[in-house]
Amino acid sequence: xxxxxxxxxxxxxxxxxxxxxxxxxxxxxxxxxxxxxxxxxxxxxxxxxxxxxxxxxxxxxxxxxxxxxxxxxxxxxxxxxxxxxxxxxxxxxxxxxxxxxxxxxxxxxxxxxxxxxxxxxxxxxxxxxxxxxxxxxxxxxxxxxxxxxxxxxxxxxxxxxxxxxxxxxxxxxxxxxxxxxxxxxxxxxxxxxxxxxxxxxxxxxxxxxxxxxxxxxxxxxxxxxxxxxxxxxxxxxxxxxxxxxxxxxxxxxxxxxxxxxxxx
Numbered sequence: 372x373x374x375x376x377x378x379x380x381x382x383x384x385x386x387x388x389x390x391x392x393x394x395x396x397x398x399x400x401x402x403x404x405x406x407x408x409x410x411x412x413x414x415x416x417x418x419x420x421x422x423x424x425x426x427x428x429x430x431x432x433x434x435x436x437x438x439x440x441x442x443x444x445x446x447x448x449x450x451x452x453x454x455x456x457x458x459x460x461x462x463x464x465x466x467x468x469x470x471x472x473x474x475x476x477x478x479x480x481x482x483x484x485x486x487x488x489x490x491x492x493x494x495x496x497x498x499x500x501x502x503x504x505x506x507x508x509x510x511x512x513x514x515x516x517x518x519x520x521x522x523x524x525x526x527x528x529x530x531x532x533x534x535x536x537x538x539x540x541x542x543x544x545x546x547x548x549x550x551x552x553x554x555x556x557x558x559x560x561x562x563x564x565x566x567x568x569x570x571x572x573x574x575x576x577x578x579x580x581x582x583x584x585x586x587x588x589x590x591x592x593x594x595x596x597x598x599x600x601x602x603x604x605x606x607x608x609x610x611x612x613x614x615x616x617x618x619x620x621x622x623x624x625x626x627x628x629x630x631x632x633x634x635x
Contacts, residue, residue, distance in 0.1 A: 380465045382459050482610050
C-alpha cells in the first residue's frame with residue numbers, strides 16, 4: 372500500500388524534438404497520445420505516490436493537462452533525460468525518483484515496483500535499473516539493444532552496445548554476417564538486455580546529474596556508465612516483463628498489435 376507521505380515520485384521526461392521521430396510523445400495509439408499511455412500505466416504502480424511529466428514543450432504540457440495529468444516545464448537546453456528529471460526533482464520533497472521512459476507506452480507497473488524494491492530494502496544502494504534475458508538472437512548483435520553484465524549480487528559490472536559476455540569458444544573465428552548468426556552456438560541464456568528504467572535516491576540523482584561525462588560513457592554513449600566509472604553501484608533487477616519502446620513511426624504498429632492482442 373502506498374504511504375500517505377509522498378516519498379516515491381515517478382518522472383517521465385518528454386521532449387517534442389526527436390531526430391528519428393519528432394513529436395512522438397503526442398503520437399496517437401488507439402486514440403490516446405503516447406505520453407498518456409505511459410502516464411496512466413505508471414500511475415498503476417503500487418509503490419509510486421506521484422507521477423509527473425517533465426517537458427520543455429507547451430504542446431506536451433497541454434496534452435498532459437487534457438487528461439488531467441501533472442506536467443512541469445523544464446529548460447529546453449538539457450542534453451539528457453536525466454538532467455531534465457533532476458531539474459524537477461530539485462524542487463520536490465521526496466526520497467526516491469523513478470525515471471520512466473516516455474517512449475514505452477506498454478510499461479508494466481510491476482516493472483517499476485521491481486526496480487524500486489531493492490532501494491527500499493537496502494539504504495546503501497544509490498540507484499537501480501532493470502534487465503531481461505535475451506531470447507531473440509538478433510538482439511545479441513543489435514547495437515541499439517544495450518547489454519548488461521552483473522556480479523553474483525546483481526550489481527552492474529558493465530553496460531555495452533556490444534554483445535557481452537563474449538562467447539570466445541562459441542564465436543571465435545565466426546563470420547559475423549547476419550546470414551551466419553543463426554548458425555552460431557547460442558549464449559542468450561547468459562546475456563541480458565538493459566531496460567532503461569532507473570530508480571535513484573533523490574540526493575544521489577542531484578549529485579549524479581552534475582557529474583561531468585566520463586570516458587567510457589562518451590565512447591559507448593551510455594549515460595549510466597558515468598556512475599560505474601565513478602565507483603557507484605547500480606542494482607540490476609531481472610524482470611520477466613518485456614519492454615516495447617517506440618523509436619521510429621513504424622514502431623507504433625508493433626505497439627498497436629500488442630494492444631489488439633489484449634496486453635494489459
